[in-house]
Amino acid sequence: MKELCPVTMSSIKIECVLPEKCHCGESPVWEESSGSLLFVDIPGKKLCRWNPLTKAVQRMTVEAPVSSVALRQSGGYVATIGTRFCTVNLQDQSVVTLATVDKDKKNNRFNDGKVDPAGRFFAGTMAEETAPAVLERHQGSLYALFPDHQVKKYFDQVDISNGLDWSLDHKIFYYIDSLAYSVDAFDYDLHTGEISNRRSIYKLEKEEQIPDGMCIDTEGKLWVACYNGGRVIRLDPETGKRLQTVKLPVDKTTSCCFGGKDYSELYVTCARDGLDPDSLARQPEAGGIFKITGLGVKGIAPYAYAG
Numbered sequence: 001m002k003e004l005c006p007v008t009m010s011s012i013k014i015e016c017v018l019p020e021k022c023h024c025g026e027s028p029v030w031e032e033s034s035g036s037l038l039f040v041d042i043p044g045k046k047l048c049r050w051n052p053l054t055k056a057v058q059r060m061t062v063e064a065p066v067s068s069v070a071l072r073q074s075g076g077y078v079a080t081i082g083t084r085f086c087t088v089n090l091q092d093q094s095v096v097t098l099a100t101v102d103k104d105k106k107n108n109r110f111n112d113g114k115v116d117p118a119g120r121f122f123a124g125t126m127a128e129e130t131a132p133a134v135l136e137r138h139q140g141s142l143y144a145l146f147p148d149h150q151v152k153k154y155f156d157q158v159d160i161s162n163g164l165d166w167s168l169d170h171k172i173f174y175y176i177d178s179l180a181y182s183v184d185a186f187d188y189d190l191h192t193g194e195i196s197n198r199r200s201i202y203k204l205e206k207e208e209q210i211p212d213g214m215c216i217d218t219e220g221k222l223w224v225a226c227y228n229g230g231r232v233i234r235l236d237p238e239t240g241k242r243l244q245t246v247k248l249p250v251d252k253t254t255s256c257c258f259g260g261k262d263y264s265e266l267y268v269t270c271a272r273d274g275l276d277p278d279s280l281a282r283q284p285e286a287g288g289i290f291k292i293t294g295l296g297v298k299g300i301a302p303y304a305y306a307g
Helices: 006-010 277-282
Strands: 013-018 025-031 036-041 046-050 057-061 066-072 077-081 084-089 094-100 108-115 121-127 140-145 151-158 161-166 172-177 182-189 194-203 210-216 222-227 231-236 241-247 253-259 265-270 289-293
Touching: 025 066, 025 108, 025 210, 025 253, 036 066, 036 265, 046 066, 066 121, 077 094, 077 108, 108 161, 121 151, 121 161, 140 161, 161 222, 172 210, 182 210, 222 265, 231 253
Parallel strands: 066 108, 161 210, 210 253
Antiparallel strands: 013 289, 025 036, 025 265, 036 046, 046 057, 066 077, 077 084, 084 094, 108 121, 121 140, 140 151, 161 172, 172 182, 182 194, 210 222, 222 231, 222 253, 231 241, 253 265, 265 289
């Protein structure tokens, strides 16, 4: 069974629930305690929290591109801003730097990030783009901010550090370096945070374009947003097969996360930057937040940074 049966497919509903017009929306994270969706607009230098019930949006502007946000166990959030790991308080709009990376690479910035099951905040860097997906190659690295605020560098030579998540048994780390057009896996030691034995588990097909953000569902399958592909795809990391494709009415889909009260809704971020006027006219919802329901699978709650 390669794709879900048509009966299931027909119940899928895709809607733009927040017409935010992000330059490049990214890093959707569901916050259960407030029933809200967190996300960022990277070049817009904005961190946002949207409540689907009240429709209220809290926005906070920071002084550098903000590329990922995550929950923090002690309250508030952590985020990657420029080349800094920071804590963020949405109430008083304050930012505190915990650590800085890539000090020798003035043109770099962080990109996607996510917290592992032990409370470490993983995030990778890239060279700043001259145009979407156009940049100096091999300038990025993958890092983790440990709960004691120490930073570990895992590897360098990264083009665009992107989607990341962990298997349900916490023994595998999944990772995307976008311009390798591959979803990779590593053996993962939850106790130490060590990774090893890198291998590719899925190579993207031409029409799927560029792999971007990623999340896992309760069946251990991966959902990958395809930048310029206008879709999210569901992959089986054990067989390397694509199980499902869900197309959206926008081209530049960037990331995805499960949310809602039972984590049965898939939220998808996307970008406007890089679209010409004709494309923007055809996809007026570009840069908005999309919600996909009726998928028949659920996600897991995000982990929170332990420091």
